Amino acid sequence: MGTQKRRRSLSREEVEETRRSIIRVASQLFMQYGYRAVSTRQIADTCGLTQPALYHHFADKQDLYIAVVKEQLARTRAGLERIVQRQESVQDRLRLVVRFLLTTNQHDISMMLHDIAYELDKQAYKTLFDLFQDGIIAPIASLFADGIQQGILRDQEHGGLQPVAAAEMFMRVLKSFVPRESSGSLHPTAPRSGYLSEHIAEAERVVPLLFYGLAYPDFEQAPYLRKE
Numbered sequence: 001m002g003t004q005k006r007r008r009s010l011s012r013e014e015v016e017e018t019r020r021s022i023i024r025v026a027s028q029l030f031m032q033y034g035y036r037a038v039s040t041r042q043i044a045d046t047c048g049l050t051q052p053a054l055y056h057h058f059a060d061k062q063d064l065y066i067a068v069v070k071e072q073l074a075r076t077r078a079g080l081e082r083i084v085q086r087q088e089s090v091q092d093r094l095r096l097v098v099r100f101l102l103t104t105n106q107h108d109i110s111m112m113l114h115d116i117a118y119e120l121d122k123q124a125y126k127t128l129f130d131l132f133q134d135g136i137i138a139p140i141a142s143l144f145a146d147g148i149q150q151g152i153l154r155d156q157e158h159g160g161l162q163p164v165a166a167a168e169m170f171m172r173v174l175k176s177f178v179p180r181e182s183s184g185s186l187h188p189t190a191p192r193s194g195y196l197s198e199h200i201a202e203a204e205r206v207v208p209l210l211f212y213g214l215a216y217p218d219f220e221q222a223p224y225l226r227k228e
Contacts (some may be wrong), residue, residue, distance in 0.1 A: 015057075018047075018049075018057065019057045021047055022043065022047055022049070022054060022057055022058070022064065023064070023067055023068055023071055025043055025046045025047050026038070026043050026064050026065070026067075026068050027068045027071070027072065029042060029043060029046065030065060030068055030115075031111075034111055034114075034115060035061075035065055035115035035119040035120075036115075036119055038061075039061070040054055040055070040060070040061050040064070043064070062120055062121070062124055065115070065120070066120075066124055066127065066128060069112060069116070069128050069131070070128075070131060072112075073128075073131045073132060073134075073135035073136070074135065075104075076101075076104075076135050076136055077134065077135035077136070077138075077139060079100050079104060080097060080100065080135075080136065080139035080140065081139050083096045083097055083100060083139075084139050084142050084143060090143055090144075090146055090147040090150065090152055090153075091207055091208075091211060093143055094140075094143055094170070094207045094210075095204050095207050097140060097143070098174060098200065098203050098204050098206065098207065099200055099204075101174070102199065102200055102203055103200070109136075109171075109175075110175060113132070116128045116129060116132070117129075133164075136171070137164060137167045137168060137171070138164075138167075140167035140170055140171070141163035141164045141166065141167035142163065143167075144161075144163040144166040144167055144170075145163040148160070148163065152211075153166075153211070166210075169210070170206065170210060173206045173209065173210060174203060174206045177202055177203040177205060177206055
């Protein structure tokens with residue numbers, strides 16, 4: 001009886017490991033080619049499985065894609081929440097968010113959002129959009145809420161933004177600072193030396209831009225207006 005239980009336990013472990021392997025492979029393929037361009041046959045072949053074996057774990061390609069995005073967003077949320085809980089200033093924590101999103105995010109966020117919006121059915125879209133809001137926007141919004149509470153940032157009544165809107169703007173502006181060749185995330189095959197530090201430094205400019213804008217606090221003191 002004990003031997004039979006052990007065999008069933010090992011079988012469940014093997015099933016779970018196969019499922020994790022499928023998700024890892026699918027994540028890499030979806031990240032590189034996008035949802036539409038990747039087939040379940042391609043995923044199965046890369047995993048060394050037949051398509052029927054893959055369908056034993058996932059009902060269809062959409063079901064597998066949902067599992068991939070859920071796992072990615074769960075890891076991203078955990079990392080962002082660790083940053084939020086640090087004791088640094090709001091500005092420094094937002095810079096850490098920039099670094100985290102560019103160096104550890106394995107999915108092209110722009111491509112992922114496009115696929116969620118245009119390739120999946122309405123229920124899947126709602127599920128994953130809500131997870132995106134909870135996993136990425138909410139932790140960043142809590143930093144902006146902290147800044148408002150500390151009096152560092154203006155609230156909505158004084159010409160500022162409410163925290164969620166500020167977090168969404170942060171993500172949009174951050175995207176504009178990321179070079180096109182990396183398409184919204186640092187591709188894992190991109191050259192690490194030089195490339196990484198250069199573009200992180202560029203992307204970190206989003207923080208002072210959102211905090212202080214492009215104008216001098218007292219524009220009359222701008223260097224080009226000063227008289228010799």
